[in-house]
Amino acid sequence: MEEISRRLQAIRAQMLEMDLAALVVPRADEYLGEYIPEHNERLRWISGFTGSAGVVIVLRESAAIFVDGRYTVQVRQQVSADLFDMLHLVEQPHVEWLAARLKTGDRVGYDPRMHNLDWQQATLKTLQGAGQELVETPDNLVDRCWQDRPQPEVRSALLLADRYTGRSSLEKRRAIGAAIARQGADAALIFAADSVAWLLNIRGQDIPALPVVLGYALLDANGELVFFTDPRKIPAGFAAHVGEGVTVREESEAAGAFTQQAGRKVLADPKTANAWCQLSLQRAGAKLIAGDDPVLIPKACKNATEIAGMRNAHIRDGVAETRFLAWLDGEVAAGRLHDEATLSERLYEFRAQQELFQEVSFATISAAAGNAAMCHYNHLNGTPASLQMDNVYLVDSGGQYLDGTTDITRTVAIGDAGAEIRRMFTLVLKGHIALDQARFPEGTTGTQLDILARQFLWQQGYDYDHGTGHGVGCYLSVHEGPQRIAKVLNATELRAGMVLSNEPGYYKDGAYGMRCENLLVVTEVGKVADSGKKMLGFEPLTMAPFDRRLIDADLLDDAELNWINDYHARVFSNIGPLLEDDVREWLRQATLPLPGAPRL
């Protein structure tokens, strides 16, 4: 707390010098991605809070931290209530809160690299409405005061071969360039690091689990591209790999380079690109056209090579998951109730044995019994719990492979889970099956499909408080937009080649939690009668058994029984041949048909 207090003092000294009444420090860095490297954890430095979302506002005499519902407990453990007021990020919009606390004429400092343009515009409007000023700091005030700030690590990028990407960077850049021209723009700011990685067919090691090279790019409608990043990360052979027309420049040269856009129309996404880039382009004389990142949809719709890679990666990943599940059963049978950390490490070892494996695709959720009721549980925050008999174990994990990204959740019976857990698991599984089996005309969004996964829980008075499915990249981000399956309105139409998770769950506070998660790829399954429209459906990519001991077959209808039996038969035929004898025998038993289903 003394350390944090000293840091606040240092920041306030800077604020005084610049005549700032307030400084806004978001939990974000200049790349505005989901993950932030160590050296950019500025909100953590100033507050001690380690959550994945939040905002700190430093005033002259006080400070406040805003976090969402997931973090209301954690923030009280990590942050000093003597130094910070604690507020709810959603219920108490921080800019309105700030404007109400300041006087007319007060100046609010912010670093335009840490916010998107939409935030900047809305904040400007609110503060101006209150007669206050929004002031860009020339550099980041936290960086000025952070004495022992880690150096960014410089790790070489990887040139991803066409046999994994299915399409050369040059082709991609020309196609996206043409799309930019069709929107009436001369160039586009490609800001999201995963969009740049996809466009250049490169991957990086800057952030755990997300294989991007931090930086951003300016893509001309003619396909030429300038990549602003640390050039030391660019390996030999890059020029030949990406083809003609790509220049790499230091990020510090961006402002200068933007002057070449004077008089040109530049497409930029105000929701995802930082305000600094867009304001700098504007000041350089470019005309901004607000629009979605043009890489999003082409990246989301995997091509045939990527889909084949995803299928293969999921078979290898299924081998690892199956070995883990078989091993786990044996350990429990032998009375060895391991702790969550040991289980997570064991699963990692099985994955690491697989060909083309690079790293996990996110921090594994390894949760026993009541811990599984916390959707964002991390066993490393505290003492890992051990398995508990007559309950369940939930494991949500995934891998990054050169040919694809995986994300799977399985819920495992530890001992006799009991009738209540079996009933709830079966309701969740029925939702999983209904979504998997959906057929829908092109034009349908994930918002429309979401209810398929929830309907059986809703009928019985239950729900789960998270989305049903997120997009997944191909050896890229495990949380990839813009497609999504959730209650929240989302206008993105599902298209063939998109990959999404299917992960309904149920959570009983303090008692148990469960989730059934496969990845699905959207496929064309036919046409809509009397219309030229395509009918779409899903194909499951994930290949690992659901725990038959948790299924109450009496609650499944014939079609659902057939689904689980067919899926298990497919898992056995895909994974079985790749397993050693004892594990294959375990899988054979784990995938036996459930009794009672007539073959239709």
Place this chain on the structure above:
Amino acid sequence: MEEISRRLQAIRAQMLEMDLAALVVPRADEYLGEYIPEHNERLRWISGFTGSAGVVIVLRESAAIFVDGRYTVQVRQQVSADLFDMLHLVEQPHVEWLAARLKTGDRVGYDPRMHNLDWQQATLKTLQGAGQELVETPDNLVDRCWQDRPQPEVRSALLLADRYTGRSSLEKRRAIGAAIARQGADAALIFAADSVAWLLNIRGQDIPALPVVLGYALLDANGELVFFTDPRKIPAGFAAHVGEGVTVREESEAAGAFTQQAGRKVLADPKTANAWCQLSLQRAGAKLIAGDDPVLIPKACKNATEIAGMRNAHIRDGVAETRFLAWLDGEVAAGRLHDEATLSERLYEFRAQQELFQEVSFATISAAAGNAAMCHYNHLNGTPASLQMDNVYLVDSGGQYLDGTTDITRTVAIGDAGAEIRRMFTLVLKGHIALDQARFPEGTTGTQLDILARQFLWQQGYDYDHGTGHGVGCYLSVHEGPQRIAKVLNATELRAGMVLSNEPGYYKDGAYGMRCENLLVVTEVGKVADSGKKMLGFEPLTMAPFDRRLIDADLLDDAELNWINDYHARVFSNIGPLLEDDVREWLRQATLPLPGAPRL
């Protein structure tokens, strides 16, 4: 055609005088409602087109009409291709089309009473971007040229008793006034005629099927209201009926009255209120706050009195529908295959016998065989067809009763409809049942529920090209927002007391069409486990049998069989006692349980 040509000439003379290069004439009047009285059918006057949506643009040397996909055939029949280019309203945005055709400096005339503010703002921006001017005409140029324009009819308003409304106008105005104040406004423009009717507990006869008094109102946050309308429509007893604080003024006095809003904040809905009112308020010195009409949600959520009224109206309406269906069966059995007009008139007679009946709630769709495949079929446009054996007859109709509004579609087998029609009808019915039986937590929108009604059709490769459900007023508009069940994203959460239609269908071009429509009221059915949230569901209001001869019971599961049998039992117990013997016997047979369903 010569007549239309002369009209265009007269308009062009006016345009010349005002130095206008173009004039925009939408299919709308100054009240921007769904229905338009005779004397305001300006687009019909200038083009001959009678459809319910469209825009005409008159240029100096040519003219164009824009209509949507429903009207591409009709427009060619009704409008001269020598005088008008014909364009697609959705695929070819008319303002962009216009801007591209005009020169810099050209002036475009429009009547701000005929457009909402959103249109005006967007059009202004587009034309200004092209260096053109958007010019308000001081009055309507069509009205200037329309020699034999009918006089508006002056019919007295009805004062609707509290026993039908459940809440006095004074109470409503005070509650909405408080809501306006909570939004930080001093007053609100209540523009929609049905909102004003609800607020004052009055109904009118200005438009067929929609019982409103044309006009609009300004509601002060203190509950005082000025109603701008034709004062001749206001009956004796109005002042006592509405309680203190209501003034009635001529519409022509609105601009003057708006000056009293100088310096005040006035809430107005730029999507539904005409531009003239909002621009006039602004010019009078008011500050506009853009927001939803504050009456919409309170009006949509029916109170206990209204729900009871709706239930009762549906029972009487069900008696009429049942008598009609029984009569129809007898006529077909006797070999009398009536035409669509005769059937529609007969149904009207049965309805007109019912207590509290006022008029139909929309123009009846009475469609035999292939005509039923046209969703917006009107047998009055052309020669009414006769019933066709071994096919179906579709009848979509409704009534306005003092205590409620009804809307029901039944599809009837004429002879042996055959296996294909039975299969399709059963798929449609399965969707109807799934939506009827839905349970969903508060916060759920109609966009999320829509798929329940389509899922069985989608699974087999079929779809229908219309929404699944629209909101319905209580002795008000049969198409009432903001709630809706449709593919289109709609952020309105369903709430207890809202009434919606449940009307999936299927249409085979040129062959047959079918729809199963009941009205539903949203009810609270329990709580969501581990949360304070309400769980909601539906209760069907409509009481009339579905045609058992069209149901393929083999395609229904036990729960669906039970649903149809339970619903039919309810219809018989509600409607049966009100019927004469022969019709009751018909209904008894029409509502017999389908075989095969176990009682659960």
